[in-house]
Amino acid sequence: MSRLVVVANRVAMPNEHRAGGLAVAMRAALKEHGGMWFGWSGKRVRDSSGTLHMLEDGNTTYCTMDLSVEDFDHYYNGFANRTLWPLLHFRLDLVDYRRDTQDGYRRVNALFAEKLAGQLRKDDIVWVHDYHMIPLAQRLRELGVGNRIGFFLHVPMPSSDLLAALPNHEVLFGALAAYDLVGFQTERDLDRFQSYIRLYLGGKTFADGRMRMADGREFRAGAFPISIDTEHIARQAKAASTRASVLRLRESLGSRVLAIGVDRLDYSKGLPDRFRAFERFLDRYPEIHGQITYLQLAPVSRSEVPEYQALRRELEGLAGHINGRHAAPDWTPVRYVNRDFSHGVLTGFYRSADIGLVTPLRDGMNLVAKEFVASQDPKTPGVLVLSRFAGAAAEMKEALLVNPYDLDGVADALAQAHAMPAAERRERWEALHKRLKRHDITLWRHKFLEALVA
Numbered sequence: 001m002s003r004l005v006v007v008a009n010r011v012a013m014p015n016e017h018r019a020g021g022l023a024v025a026m027r028a029a030l031k032e033h034g035g036m037w038f039g040w041s042g043k044r045v046r047d048s049s050g051t052l053h054m055l056e057d058g059n060t061t062y063c064t065m066d067l068s069v070e071d072f073d074h075y076y077n078g079f080a081n082r083t084l085w086p087l088l089h090f091r092l093d094l095v096d097y098r099r100d101t102q103d104g105y106r107r108v109n110a111l112f113a114e115k116l117a118g119q120l121r122k123d124d125i126v127w128v129h130d131y132h133m134i135p136l137a138q139r140l141r142e143l144g145v146g147n148r149i150g151f152f153l154h155v156p157m158p159s160s161d162l163l164a165a166l167p168n169h170e171v172l173f174g175a176l177a178a179y180d181l182v183g184f185q186t187e188r189d190l191d192r193f194q195s196y197i198r199l200y201l202g203g204k205t206f207a208d209g210r211m212r213m214a215d216g217r218e219f220r221a222g223a224f225p226i227s228i229d230t231e232h233i234a235r236q237a238k239a240a241s242t243r244a245s246v247l248r249l250r251e252s253l254g255s256r257v258l259a260i261g262v263d264r265l266d267y268s269k270g271l272p273d274r275f276r277a278f279e280r281f282l283d284r285y286p287e288i289h290g291q292i293t294y295l296q297l298a299p300v301s302r303s304e305v306p307e308y309q310a311l312r313r314e315l316e317g318l319a320g321h322i323n324g325r326h327a328a329p330d331w332t333p334v335r336y337v338n339r340d341f342s343h344g345v346l347t348g349f350y351r352s353a354d355i356g357l358v359t360p361l362r363d364g365m366n367l368v369a370k371e372f373v374a375s376q377d378p379k380t381p382g383v384l385v386l387s388r389f390a391g392a393a394a395e396m397k398e399a400l401l402v403n404p405y406d407l408d409g410v411a412d413a414l415a416q417a418h419a420m421p422a423a424e425r426r427e428r429w430e431a432l433h434k435r436l437k438r439h440d441i442t443l444w445r446h447k448f449l450e451a452l453v454a
């Protein structure tokens with residue numbers, strides 16, 4: 001069997017306990033195949049980029065590379081997070097058009113490719129993750145690497161006209177043709193990419209997923225919706241019911257209904273609109289005052305990027321405003337928390353909630369929606385209110401689907417969730433859960449790797 005080489009900006013080292021779902025899935029894949037995880041070391045150094053660090057753990061090597069302060073700033077804080085992230089989330093208004101960060105992004109990708117090429121064996125299978133690494137395969141090909149290389153985009157693929165707004169977009173997105181397989185979260189993402197290939201790059205696309213570029217190069221693309229470790233999360237959630245922090249939360253609620261939101265503090269997650277929709281709900285349904293608490297967990301993320309600092313200030317203002325207007329001496333409608341929690345505790349919080357509020361303006365998939373469903377008590381499941389602009393909506397039609405910009409619509413969905421009879425809650429939840437049990441994270445990685453080697 002060939003070795004697997006996973007490439008991602010972030011490498012979850014074997015001693016990292018707070019690794020997320022993707023990290024756990026990649027570790028499992030590496031354990032199965034043996035191989036290497038390659039990416040940034042997490043270190044920013046004063047001098048030049050490129051020093052490698054190796055760590056062996058069982059049949060897996062962790063190979064990480066240092067980046068200079070300037071390279072990191074241009075590649076990660078700059079082009080990846082201030083240009084590509086907003087562009088891929090349909091936010092042309094937030095795209096930063098600086099060329100120096102685009103150059104830095106290319107330079108760092110070339111360096112990753114050069115260092116990775118030195119580690120590759122002839123029959124390794126390479127799986128590259130996400131928008132930080134789009135040009136990687138092209139650089140590797142230039143260095144003579146002929147291995148199977150797959151790419152998975154965790155974020156959305158916007159419509160072709162938006163993609164084409166990026167200066168030099170043909171160079172960047174055309175570089176995806178150097179992969180053997182390009183994976184997207186949903187059929188819609190795949191569709192939009194295929195139109196881009198036809199309309200802007202003069203390529204041909206075929207019904208079986210093959211694409212042919214103007215220069216004759218062929219590659220394949222497909223939809224591979226990511227999922228979660230459903231069984232594990234269900235077990236964690238059940239066990240978490242007796243944890244002190246979960247018990248304290250429940251006790252603090254009394255008989256109140258709990259609505260929960262869990263998101264990185266990121267403008268794609270639609271938090272200001274969600275806060276406003278909750279306020280609209282309080283305005284329009286005064287009879288529910290005092291009976292519901294909205295808990296929003298939002299760990300700070302990308303705090304070096306100005307847009308994220310502004311978002312944090314905005315949310316602090318909104319939470320204060322809503323509580324100032326509506327709170328009573330014995331009731332705080334919004335509890336807003338910027339802390340990280342262990343995954344175990346988080347699943348206990350999900351299970352304690354009657355309503356899950358997942359309303360991103362755009363999201364590749366959104367794993368919180370799936371984790372919320374997996375964590376519920378089958379006898380008394382909570383209701384999921386889900387944005388139709390999350391990739392997850394394509395597979396979760398039994399949730400209450402909303403347009404996150406439509407404050408009245410979200411407020412009505414909250415009222416509907418609040419009033420939903422137990423039988424309907426169970427019926428909707430069972431349909432959602434059944435699909436999640438079948439389609440879990442193991443199936444996702446198997447499907448992608450099978451397609452990559454086919």
Ligand code: ADQ
Pocket residue numbers: 020021022154155226262263264297298299339340341342343346363364365366367368369371
């Ligand atoms: P993210 O944008 O990070 O991922 P998401 O899919 O929701 O979004 O995953 C977030 C993860 O962080 C979840 O597993 C959640 O449990 C965890 N998390 C959030 N808040 C937390 C807290 N306070 N404490 C601890 N953990 C917390 C990107 C894309 C998504 C896509 C994933 C996977 O943007 O669309 O679903 O990759 O492909």
